[in-house]
Amino acid sequence: MAASRLIDRRMGIFLAGLFVLTVAVPVGNLWIAGQPVPTYLVALIGKYLCYALLAVALDLVWGYCGILSLGHGAFFALGGYAMGMYLMREIGARGVYANPVLPDFMVFIGWKHLPWYWLGFDHFWLAAIMVVAVPGALAFVFGWFAFRSRVTGVYLSIITQAMTYALMLAFFRNEMGFGGNNGLTDFKDILGFDLASHETKVGLMMLSAVALAAGLLLARWITTSRLGKVLVCLRDAESRTRFLGYRVEHYKLFIFTVSAMMAGVAGALYVPQVGIINPSEFSTANSIEIVIWVALGGRGTLVGAALGAILVAGAKTLLTGWFPELWLFALGALFVLVTIALPNGVLGALEGGIGRLRRGTPTREAEA
Amino acid sequence: MTFVLRIVVVLLTLAGAQHAGAADFAKLVNALPHGSYHERADVVREIGKTGNPRAVEVLQALANDDLKVMADGTVVIVDDKTGAAVGAVEGASLGTPSADSLTRVRVNNMVRRAIRTATGMLTLRSPDPAKRLAAARDALRSASPDQIEALDAAIGAETDAGVKALLTEARAAAVLKTDAATTEKVAAIRLLEARGDEAARAALSPLATAKDPEIARAVTSALASIAETQRMWRLAQNVWYGLSLGSVLMLAAVGLAITFGVMGVINMAHGELVMLGAYTTFVVQQVIRADAPWLFGWSLAIAAPLAFVVAGAVGIAIERGIVRHLYGRPLETLLATWGVSLILQQAVRTIFGPDNRDVGNPGWMSGAFPLGQMQVTWNRLWILIFAFAVFAALLFVLKRTPIGLQMRAVTQNRAMAANMGIRTGRVDALTFGLGSAIAGLAGVALSQIDNVSPNLGQNYIVDSFMVVVFGGAGNIWGTMAGGFALGIANKFLEPFTGAVLGKIVILVGIILFIQKRPRGLFAVKGRAVEA
């Protein structure tokens, strides 16, 4: 029962593919002579997997609850900053200024003491808690206000966008104590493992794959529970759900917070793999790009969101490499095409087509 | 030597410097190389009082280290590039003496200050009233007792009322530094109190601790009154900055108020339509610069209708091509128009390059004029006027024209409007086109104060949505109120928080505000029940 509830056909196929990837990539990178999988590709795949987890997080709120968050990049970035703070402290006296406590950028702007909110980030466990606690707390407070006063639809989207924009402006300020423009970078190691080594990169990539699988299963568990059904209810008929006695705002708050935490984890895994976190991660454009991953893959399908993220991010890497000036045209066209021609995403269109051929009856996900 | 010099100076002073003839000027100039810096400064002041036409040139040469002494003791002005020397006293050319034969007349900061004051005194008699005004302002700023005579002379000769008033105030400031009678000083204090600006405050504040209780009292009350006046002007300045920012926000948002507010369509490409308007201005100016430079003053007047048409046409294309298929699906519309915005940005980047393009201000848009204690820049003022004009025109179109009536009809009841024979599709396209065209007009205005780059639109999109959401969708009066409220709030926060933090505070404020009034300041309330 539990297994079949969590792992349907598409989830099974995806997880199997993910498993093959997590085995094949390390083998190809570390153990086969001639290194058929170069290390840069390992880091790249790891990055895509983080994006996929982020997309799953957004799909939870958008696909199942109808909340189009244009600020999920903020939760991702906050998780990333929490991890970045740990990695900064981990550098210790190996920085340019060789200050055992203060990160280089603080020495540079003339700070003498570590600000209080940096205390304890030399402990990995505290950083790990903050990775979920900070995005979760922000989502909780933001959601508490927004959902209680019934801000919905595009208004909600616009204020989530304002939220991430405000955070971007804040993090650009040097006085915030997060490295301003440059953000946090020059990391050396994580828990004693050298970040530049092949093994660490492979390890982080495998960890990202595990996190993605766990995130997918958690999301699947939530959406197939009764709570998931209530979410779909309030997505489709919010008022009706209230009149049945469900506190719509509590449900929204729950899923929004869970989703933000998941995004935070994605950000935390992302930062050591790309080696930098800066305020541009908060930009509104980034957050909207997440939405197109989900829309392309198919909202309300979880696996589709993950696939969409990998597809778009992969296409971005290839296109910006070959024809940099074409990328934004392609991305823009993708937004237009997906919303007009593929309202259910690639997965929805694919399965909808197969479903109609097989049964001739509407499927559960047909209208999302 | 020093003693002799002093006597010369004292004698000349007694003789009355304003009557000092050419001979005195020559004597003074020849005295310049000698004595201490202190004495040199005294001589400079005396030269200032001569009013000799060559005095300014000599003093400036002294300040620039170009005043030299030849081996025979003649004081000359040497051009530091060509090395050509002219006699300091009469200006006759003296050839190009070798550098070795020249001794520089040295100056220090004290002498430089004296030079500044003296040249100021000299320009008080310049035939150009603007120069006299500037000199009078300098005199007020660096008032000293020895200016009084020169100022009296200038006041007597002055014909321009504004300059005269300023000179009188400068004289009052100078009087305060003498040991004039209390009544005279109190009158001077009153005069400066009425002026009420920073210069008056600077002139008065040293006297706040004066020994004479009457003067101290007068100064204290005058300083309080000046502080009040200054506070009012600072307030006015902030209001003006706020209005100016508000007009920009309103311009950027009012088109959005049509597409979002009236049609319920989220157009994320709105900022890019603004950008297109700015680039249209750039192209118009390029053509004018190349082919018809005499038209430059008209470039904005030519660009505005073109930007209106360009942005409007692109808007109509967006509506017919994309938005039309997505009515009733606002979130999808948001995403699709975001895609359009990426394409437009990249298109402009490909055509015009990623860098800022130079859009010039025509003459009537550049510069500033003083208004009391504040400076008003012409471009900001014109943009404010332009914003109101656009708003008024829009209001007229919506409320007084057949197409406006049809637009309102379609928004209120699409099915009914269609039944009455209104071609709703055409009205949709026109409404969207109108909102977009206004974005183009906003772009023309923004090109005058902001960098014209492919990212121009991105910088305004969050702000404009905030304005519309804050003001209340569906109400263009709300957009105006929202624009100005946010503009003024921003400028009032800035002194306390700095620009960036102020903006963050505003954003957070709006996020909280929407919680309280989810439909904005001027929400259209209805009793319609959504099931």
Added chain:
Amino acid sequence: MSQQPHMIGGLPPEAQPQLYLDGVSRAFDGFKAINNLSLVIERGELRAVIGPNGAGKTTMMDIITGKTRPDTGQVLWEQSVDLTMLDEADTAQLGIGRKFQKPTVFENHTVEDNLALALKGDRSPFAALFYRAAAKEAARIDELLGIIRLGDLRRRIAGSLSHGQKQWLEIGMLLAQDPQLLLVDEPAAGMTDAETMLTADLLKSIAGARSVIVVEHDMDFVRALDCKVTVLHQGSVLAEGRLDAVSAMPEVIEVYLGR
């Protein structure tokens, strides 16, 4: 408009009204949707509310269910709970069920799930997250499917039902909530004559154990309900009594037939 043609002031002391509205007003932008409305529903009573469009029927139900707050007036539930302080979820959990005029069911869920989600029970998110179906609830769902005669369609997606079937499903959801008071907005709309009569019988059978307020336009349906009728006009009660008596009143005729 200020006359109060009924018995609020002289409420008999032994009366235990389920719902008590007194002097309730609510304006929207100056338009008085509800104007000094007073209404008493006895426990177990079946009441029909009629009135022309804009009489304030929907706003009245919004106020009772906590969707809209009245500007003035008192709304009491079982003489103790102030409904004006509650919202929709509170009133629903208190035992007030509402059926909309336009049938609103959860189109992406099966018929069965629609009923299961409506079943009385803990509504908190965490309860829902760890929820496991119990045998008792399955039995109740079977029973409800029998009442609304959708047993064969239990695994169908609700979005694919016909209009009438959706009406029945929504009534079933209302029953699943096990409410003390049912607010039913035009249940007969879109039903065949036979279905209309079945609905009337169903509502009559529900009343007694629960209170029911039916808002309806269809006079045949109201007649079939055979109960006390309240006529609303411009936000106030115009008349109250048996249908025959009410429909004979000149002021009611005037309102319905125009000036």
